Amino acid sequence: GRDIIDWLIQKYNVSEEESLHVGGMLVKYGYIYPLKEPRSLVLRPDESPYRFQTPYFWTSTRWPASELDYGNAKNQTEGVRGYSVLHKRINHTWDFVVMQAREQLRASKQRRKADRIVLECQEQAYWLINRPPVRSLLLLCSTVMNQIETSRRALGRNRVKSSICLEGFVKYSEQYLNHDPIMQGCLPSNPWISDDTAHWTMNADMVPTPTRLRVERWSFSFMELLEDSMGRREFMTYLEKEFSAENLCFWQACEDVRHGESSRIVEKVEDIYKNFLAPGAARWVNIDSKTMDKTLEGIRHPHRFVMDDAQMHIYFLMKKDSYPRYLKSDLYKNMLAKAIVPQETKKSVFPFMRRQRHSSPSPAQAATQAEDGQAKGAGQAGTNSAVQLSA
Amino acid sequence: MFYLDFLIVILCFKPFRCRSLPAQRKYMRSPLIPEMATQEVQLNETLAHLKTESETLKSKLEEERAKLHDVELHQVAEKVEGLGQFVMKTRRTLKGHGNKVLCMDWCKDKRRIVSSSQDGKVIVWDAFTTNKEHAVTMPCTWVMACAYAPSGCAVACGGLDNKCSVYPLSLDKNENLAAKKKSVAMHTNYLSACSFTNSDMQILTSSGDGTCALWDVESGQLLQSFHGHAADVLCLDLAPSETGNTFVSGGCDKKANVWDMRSGQCIQSFETHESDINSVRYYPSGDAFASGSDDATCRLYDLRADREVAIYSKESIIFGVSSVDFSLSGRLLFGGYNDYTINVWDVLKGTRVSILFGHENRVSTLRVSPDGTAFSTGSWDHTLRVCDDCYFFIGIKYNQNLCTFNFTPCAPDKPPLSLTATHLPKYSNLKKHIYRST
Numbered sequence: 006g007r008d009i010i011d012w013l014i015q016k017y018n019v020s021e022e023e024s025l026h027v028g029g030m031l032v033k034y035g036y037i038y039p040l041k042e043p044r045s046l047v048l049r050p051d052e053s054p055y056r057f058q059t060p061y062f063w064t065s066t067r068w069p070a071s072e073l074d075y076g077n078a079k080n081q082t083e084g085v086r087g088y089s090v091l092h093k094r095i096n097h098t099w100d101f102v103v104m105q106a107r108e109q110l111r112a113s114k115q116r117r118k119a120d121r122i123v124l125e126c127q128e129q130a131y132w133l134i135n136r137p138p139v140r141s142l143l144l145l146c147s148t149v150m151n152q153i154e155t156s157r158r159a160l161g162r163n164r165v166k167s168s169i170c171l172e173g174f175v176k177y178s179e180q181y182l183n184h185d186p187i188m189q190g191c192l193p194s195n196p197w198i199s200d201d202t203a204h205w206t207m208n209a210d211m212v213p214t215p216t217r218l219r220v221e222r223w224s225f226s227f228m229e230l231l232e233d234s235m236g237r238r239e240f241m242t243y244l245e246k247e248f249s250a251e252n253l254c255f256w257q258a259c260e261d262v263r264h265g266e267s268s269r270i271v272e273k274v275e276d277i278y279k280n281f282l283a284p285g286a287a288r289w290v291n292i293d294s295k296t297m298d299k300t301l302e303g304i305r306h307p308h309r310f311v312m313d314d315a316q317m318h319i320y321f322l323m324k325k326d327s328y329p330r331y332l333k334s335d336l337y338k339n340m341l342a343k344a345i346v347p348q349e350t351k352k353s354v355f356p357f358m359r360r361q362r363h364s365s366p367s368p369a370q371a372a373t374q375a376e377d378g379q380a381k382g383a384g385q386a387g388t389n390s391a392v393q394l395s396a
Numbered sequence: 397m398f399y400l401d402f403l404i405v406i407l408c409f410k411p412f413r414c415r416s417l418p419a420q421r422k423y424m425r426s427p428l429i430p431e432m433a434t435q436e437v438q439l440n441e442t443l444a445h446l447k448t449e450s451e452t453l454k455s456k457l458e459e460e461r462a463k464l465h466d467v468e469l470h471q472v473a474e475k476v477e478g479l480g481q482f483v484m485k486t487r488r489t490l491k492g493h494g495n496k497v498l499c500m501d502w503c504k505d506k507r508r509i510v511s512s513s514q515d516g517k518v519i520v521w522d523a524f525t526t527n528k529e530h531a532v533t534m535p536c537t538w539v540m541a542c543a544y545a546p547s548g549c550a551v552a553c554g555g556l557d558n559k560c561s562v563y564p565l566s567l568d569k570n571e572n573l574a575a576k577k578k579s580v581a582m583h584t585n586y587l588s589a590c591s592f593t594n595s596d597m598q599i600l601t602s603s604g605d606g607t608c609a610l611w612d613v614e615s616g617q618l619l620q621s622f623h624g625h626a627a628d629v630l631c632l633d634l635a636p637s638e639t640g641n642t643f644v645s646g647g648c649d650k651k652a653n654v655w656d657m658r659s660g661q662c663i664q665s666f667e668t669h670e671s672d673i674n675s676v677r678y679y680p681s682g683d684a685f686a687s688g689s690d691d692a693t694c695r696l697y698d699l700r701a702d703r704e705v706a707i708y709s710k711e712s713i714i715f716g717v718s719s720v721d722f723s724l725s726g727r728l729l730f731g732g733y734n735d736y737t738i739n740v741w742d743v744l745k746g747t748r749v750s751i752l753f754g755h756e757n758r759v760s761t762l763r764v765s766p767d768g769t770a771f772s773t774g775s776w777d778h779t780l781r782v783c784d785d786c787y788f789f790i791g792i793k794y795n796q797n798l799c800t801f802n803f804t805p806c807a808p809d810k811p812p813l814s815l816t817a818t819h820l821p822k823y824s825n826l827k828k829h830i831y832r833s834t
Contacts, residue, residue: 149446151624155662156453160460162664165700167465170683171472174726175744177681178476181725186769187785188479188727196507196524197487197770197784204769205506228638264595267612267619309619310658317639362525368505368548369565 006049059127180225184218192347199350200362207347210234217344224332227324239340243331251288252319255281259316263309274307292318461703469706473744482740482750487770488782490521492528497774499761503544506767510551511774512539518553520565523772523782532563532573541590552599554587560601562613581611588630600643602629608645610657622655624662631675637682644685646673652687652697666697668704675719680726688717694731708741710748719761724768732759732773754781
């Protein structure tokens with residue numbers, strides 16, 4: 006090892022540190038291999054003997070190593086210990102590997118002993134570097150098979166005519182045009198342009214009166230209503246009047262199971278069963294018997310998706326029945342009537358005076374404070390904690 | 397069942413390499429036994445047969461897809477009013493990264509951004525004030541993926557370390573964020589993209605090892621893995637659907653796959669791009685998704701029609717797309733390109749409505765803010781920019797007083813899309829001056 010390092014220092018005129026590094030790389034990639042402790046691919050600056058690898062085995066020669074050859078090399082050197090591990094990996098190929106090994110052993114016995122030792126060393130070193138990816142073959146097969154499966158499944162799909170789908174895009178864009186700030190601007194002004202956060206303040210989660218656009222959006226789809234926390238609250242109020250609030254509560258509880266911590270799934274599913282599904286439960290939900298049976302069966306071994314079918318049933322029940330009636334109800338109509346339409350901030354022709362940009366409390370801060378039990382209004386308007394003039 | 401047999405056959409007999417071996421090595425190979433030779437031939441035949449079956453199925457699928465394709469998108473969009481030329485302007489420039497910005501994500505509060513760069517730094521900004529709020533130095537370089545948690549209390553990031561780690565955001569200035577780091581995902585190759593699902597508890601990742609995976613944040617457990625890409629997976633996006641169970645991924649194998657998160661199966665697959673797909677993003681309704689690729693095109697795929705329905709390309713655009721996103725209504729598609737520009741496309745008509753210069757190196761990441769008020773881009777020029785469009789307004793001189801009307805962008809020769817004016821002048825001989833707002 007010492008000789009190698011000295012030679013490198015002399016040849017390349019480098020420091021010992023660099024020579025150690027370069028030499029280390031040579032060993033790592035198999036151009037030189039250690040005779041003692043062959044598994045430790047490190048260049049030691051002492052009396053440890055090394056040998057040059059024959060060019061055939063150089064990494065740059067790029068023979069993709071085959072599993073079968075690997076199997077044979079392992080067989081000769083490791084004996085029983087490697088056997089079971091390799092057996093698991095190569096499985097069906099094993100018999101063939103053994104057969105090939107016997108052939109090689111027979112052929113190798115006819116060589117001179119000295120030659121054999123050298124060749125063994127070289128081969129051993131080669132395999133230490135070039136452990137072949139055993140799974141590459143399996144992966145290739147499974148990929149092709151996956152593709153065939155996917156194509157098969159895709160062929161069985163129900164497809165919709167292009168004209169209907171594309172019409173859908175036109176309608177969607179039209180419906181949301183007024184809600185798209187980049188297309189139509191937003192009221193009272195776009196915060197990024199005017200430096201005024203009024204738009205965000207008016208559309209915060211907890212506002213006494215929502216904006217008109219926001220309430221209108223609840224009528225676009227059931228999903229829009231549920232995704233807006235205020236919309237969801239309003240809908241809950243309506244359902245309470247109709248004595249069907251347990252549906253929404255059930256749906257929310259199921260969402261909690263699906264998206265919550267893995268460790269609490271069992272506990273949450275039990276709660277759901279007690280409150281919503283058990284006979285005589287306080288807030289019993291009306292699910293068809295087939296789905297109910299399937300769900301109760303699944304509850305025995307609770308997992309993240311065990312409530313999916315029931316949840317979907319209740320979701321579509323609400324969507325088809327309660328939601329349309331909500332949109333026609335006085336509750337919704339009143340909300341729409343009293344909703345604000347913000348006045349558009351007039352842009353001055355010479356906006357040299359840039360407004361101060363106020364910072365807002367970080368969501369992380371709001372969470373920590375909630376944990377500390379402090380109640381603070383989650384306003385988005387400037388708190389004056391850090392008033393910054395932009396650069 | 398045929399396929400199982402085939403698999404066993406493949407495992408038993410791997411064909412020998414046929415190349416001239418140096419004399420030294422020849423003795424190591426056993427001579428070809430006649431039975432093995434014939435089986436090898438059989439094996440090659442089976443492999444070829446399987447491949448042709450796959451190809452036949454694919455072309456049959458294309459035929460089926462084409463049957464229901466009765467009209468093109470731009471034809472349907474003919475009746476829609478055209479958009480004028482938009483002019484985009486940078487509203488904020490976020491400087492602070494010491495190296496190429498690779499990824500960014502918006503917080504649900506519509507103003508905060510997390511971004512990651514090549515030097516291993518992950519920074520959380522309040523983009524509105526341009527203040528930096530948190531900074532973490534990752535132990536690895538090339539942090540290619542970062543995501544903001546829905547609650548706004550944590551960020552996830554990862555890259556060459558093959559892992560995705562979650563950092564809870566603490567407001568204590570003295571606290572070292574890195575101390576609370578939680579290692580969640582483990583891949584066998586680099587992490588290319590990550591995204592929280594509907595809650596802080598689960599993360600979806602994609603990796604250079606060709607797989608995507610769903611992880612439980614609390615325990616670090618792998619909940620589901622998704623195999624099917626034949627090469628590195630570069631991007632993913634979660635579907636905004638009612639049932640919330642699917643996501644799309646794009647990879648270096650030119651394929652975009654739609655997956656069922658519950659079963660791990662690939663539900664749909666699209667292979668029309670000519671090069672690596674760098675970015676995928678769902679249309680706001682969840683019925684379609686757009687993809688951006690190194691072949692310099694963006695494409696729109698409809699999930700119900702099960703086919704590609706539009707290509708957004710121009711002969712003058714020859715550089716690949718690194719990142720795409722839709723405006724809130726889905727009418728505009730923003731694409732960040734490797735030639736340092738951002739092109740804005742009219743999704744329905746297929747035309748380009750704007751080009752934005754400003755970055756001094758390639759645009760690596762682009763996201764529209766959650767409420768659609770602006771979009772942010774990150775670039776290899778070490779900066780992030782938050783951009784918006786300019787409004788044109790007409791200034792009309794009326795008795796020496798200047799009245800201004802604000803209206804939305806339009807082409808100079810066409811009437812405006814909407815006019816919010818306090819009063820309209822009746823005089824026809826008034827001079828009209830078109831001013832651009834600053």
